[in-house]
Amino acid sequence: MEKNVKRRNTQQRKVILEILRSTDIHPTADWIYEKARQVIPNISLGTVYRNLKILKDEGLILELNDGKQSRFDGRVDQHFHFKCLSCNSIYDIDNRKIVNIEHNDLRKEGYQVQSFDVVFSGICPKCNGNQN
Amino acid sequence: MEKNVKRRNTQQRKVILEILRSTDIHPTADWIYEKARQVIPNISLGTVYRNLKILKDEGLILELNDGKQSRFDGRVDQHFHFKCLSCNSIYDIDNRKIVNIEHNDLRKEGYQVQSFDVVFSGICPKCNGNQN
């Protein structure tokens, strides 16, 4: 993928970004593809992948790793994630008070920290209630 | 993969675990395969994958997501990771003081936290020094 190219604001890219910003389920490329087809019936999966990569490069979305699949996040402000080991849902965790990270020590050791993510694993409220 | 089966302690499984415990580079399945072949020349890649899954299920190793590939970690005590965006190395981050996570609030909201990982991204000391 070329850098420093003049990007066009295509229908496809706009729709994909809208879809991502309208959900908090951290969908896969395939889920986004199905949603996008409801708006642009002949959009291709390849186009979805290409645009997700571009949007990520532009810092408009995040890519999360979930086993072998990627999942995408339309929120790019600082927040964390909770992964349910039972239903595999990913939840956003907003409460900043939960996490306090002081990475001055890392900088002193020569690490240049650009970002960080905290991923909690366990059982989500829904599955917990269902005794799953 | 069957649960509750009586596991055998095979040469292959022992060697794979030894390899993982002897390095801190968080290798891929393929790297482990090449190392294992030096000990068991006719070991197969499928066997490496199968054993990595078993070892993970038994809680003896961790699986880390690195884009589309998995990488494995022979350390299972609490520690964090730093991913270099330049050379793609993953480093262990030990200093507990850097991270302070208080997830009582999550428990109150119904989340049952079993574990968590913190992944820092940025430039590692080596790449930093090399101006990469």
Added chain:
DNA sequence: GTATATGCAAACAATTTGCACGCCT
């Protein structure tokens, strides 16, 4: 007009799986 983006299908790479045989316990 021109270069970027698209749809399509084929290619790719990482991982998984079916099967017959091998080897722990």
Added chain:
DNA sequence: AGGCGTGCAAATTGTTTGCATATAC
């Protein structure tokens, strides 16, 4: 002896890519 584990190769899955055409600017 019995069943879990293995090697091998084929299958599967998620993602990427080449190419001719379409479209944003």
